[in-house]
Amino acid sequence: MSQSDTKTRILDGAEQLFAREGFHNTSLRTLTSLASVNLASVNYHFGSKESLLQAVIERRLLPLNRIREEKIEKVLSAAKKIASPPEAEALLRAFIEPTMEFRNSSPGARDFISLIGRSLTEPDETIRNCFMDLALPILQVLFEALHQALPQLSPAILMTRLQFIIGTMSHVMCMSSHSIFHSSELPPAFDHDALVEPLIKYVVAGLEAPE
Amino acid sequence: MSQSDTKTRILDGAEQLFAREGFHNTSLRTLTSLASVNLASVNYHFGSKESLLQAVIERRLLPLNRIREEKIEKVLSAAKKIASPPEAEALLRAFIEPTMEFRNSSPGARDFISLIGRSLTEPDETIRNCFMDLALPILQVLFEALHQALPQLSPAILMTRLQFIIGTMSHVMCMSSHSIFHSSELPPAFDHDALVEPLIKYVVAGLEAPE
DNA sequence: GTCTATAGATTGATAGAC
């Protein structure tokens, strides 16, 4: 088996297990068994379990953030061309839509989205920072862009509401399979595709509420 | 040491550690050491680590849900008296405010709120259900009440938006200490008290957005 | 690069004295 095969199989398996079972609840034995690689190969290729998590997140998040940033910049430059402020909805759409599209691109991507949605609330700071370090730049870009779109909002309240938006998103991203009301008598069916437009409508309304 | 003392010390310690370190990342040895009780007493009093988690959640969540339900019923009956539908904002306030007030009632309560905020995105279904089983009844009460307040919203979209609201809340509840932008140059200070009103304003606007 | 074997530490749970 070639090196890249082994590395990829480890990354794929880790992505799945970290998302579905949690990082601390996933043992290297379970992982290497699922990935059909040798137990020792994880430490050989990645050095440690934590560095593996870092690699899992980097592999997908860097390309995703590149797409999100491109789309945001496109909205900004289009607005500049007609000398008007950008639309908040267009900016949030540029941020949210690629996430959900990416989620549907493969089963692994689905697990990945669930994993990073969960990383935000991770109590273990080391784990949380694995994700946050890579997410901060794009969030700052989004913050600046939204400030242009809604200059009437104070930076403090804009920041607060952006946090709410991230919270809403990360929750949706985690709910791969389990709706909150899954076991209740209420209408279940937590369909992510059908969720994108309602999600955008919800966060835009919350963001644009009068201060 | 009396039995109830030991039980309480275990519950307090577990609440703190499960919230701050995570359930799987908390060992019984760390817990019993922090609580200054014997290692064996956890299994003696609670049977297992998982049953302990269940007890930790029940101790606080049952009283909190009783308060939330009372406040919701009060809004409903006041509306009934004047023969008008209840206000969505009053209902969400009845749900959210007790949570945040409770959070400030003691350091343990603060950890607890962080713990249940996190439970929703817990990948381990057993753990997630420890919380969900106790949370479902009040969520159904809230759903029914919001349906009276906003009859123009279809049950499906109301349900979806209620999930968004829970997501926003649970994210706020988790952020005891760490703001998303904590390590950035942007204004930090994630003050929960100052967050209640912006949170209510945000979720009400999102909930009442035109369909 | 991949493997076996294992070190060395830690885990949840329990048996049995007091």
Place this chain on the structure above:
DNA sequence: GTCTATCAATCTATAGAC
């Protein structure tokens, strides 16, 4: 009810043969 002592299983990580 509380303690010590310990079991049996698990864990991450590594050494060394191939």
